Amino acid sequence: MLRKVKITICLGSSCFARGNQQMIARIQKYIKVRQLEDKVEFKGDHCSGNCSEGPNLFIGTRLFQKISSENIEKILDTGLAEYIKQ
Numbered sequence: 001m002l003r004k005v006k007i008t009i010c011l012g013s014s015c016f017a018r019g020n021q022q023m024i025a026r027i028q029k030y031i032k033v034r035q036l037e038d039k040v041e042f043k044g045d046h047c048s049g050n051c052s053e054g055p056n057l058f059i060g061t062r063l064f065q066k067i068s069s070e071n072i073e074k075i076l077d078t079g080l081a082e083y084i085k086q
């Protein structure tokens, strides 16, 4: 069985207040539209201590910072391309 790629969004108070609250629905929609449910695991996590460059998102072990509604799809495309052929 293939291991799923972990997408981990920071739900610490700083990242959450800076936009990650809105990113949750955007990421869920991205996964659903591309039918990636069997390939990715999306979850939230606590503050990783990188607040000043947030909002933050991990795709696998790679950290993406300053995510926003303008760049989230590109970040997901880029981050997932390392693991999944879409």
Ligand code: FES
Residues within 6 Å of the ligand: 010, 011, 012, 013, 014, 015, 016, 046, 047, 048, 049, 050, 051, 054, 055, 056
């Ligand atoms: S709140 Fe997200 S890194 Fe600290």
